[in-house]
Amino acid sequence: MTTDNPAPPATSEEVEKLHDLVMQLMDDEQAQEVVSIPLTGKSSIADHMVIASGRSSRQVAAIANKLAEKVKKDTGKSPRIEGLPVADWVLIDCGDVIVHLFRPEVRSFYNLERMWAFGDEEGSA
Incomplete structure (x- = not known):
């Protein structure tokens, strides 16, 4: 019987590096209305x-696949993808x-920003 050893928690520097990587890829791939x-x-x-x-x-599928490839290449971890x-x-x-990637009509229907931005005085971008 084998036991899976969970990965150690990421440091705040690793988390910010991953966040920066995601944000840069969104910009490079011309994702629209990016909110963090x-x-x-x-x-x-x-x-x-x-x-x-x-x-x-x-375009949503292309961005998702490129992001998964980039994260795996840079971190060695394979992101899980749902919705393809x-x-x-x-x-x-x-x-x-x-990361949530939407077609515009679907995004406006679910409005995740409103659901998750509770407690933010200025919102976020």
């Missing part, structure tokens, strides 16, 4: 939630950074 919501103190699921839109399902191949709403779980 800090989750520290709000949830134990992650330290950051990034929400962005693609112009089409095809339909790509209306794709979730990429990078561990300390959770």
Whole structure:
């Protein structure tokens, strides 16, 4: 019987490096309306939630796949992806950074920013 040893928790520097990598890729791939919501103190699921839109399902899928490849290349960890191949709403779980990619109509319907931005005085960008 084998036991899985959980990975040690990431340092704050590693978390910020991962967050910066995600934000840079969103910019490079021309994701639209990128919002980053800090989750520290709000949830134990992650330290950051990034929400962005693609112009089409095809672009959403392409961004998700490129992000997964980049995170694996830079960190050695394989993110979990949910929502492909339909790509209306794709979730990429990078561990300390959770990324939601939407088609614009689907994003406006679920409005995750409003749900998760509670307690923020100025909002976030």
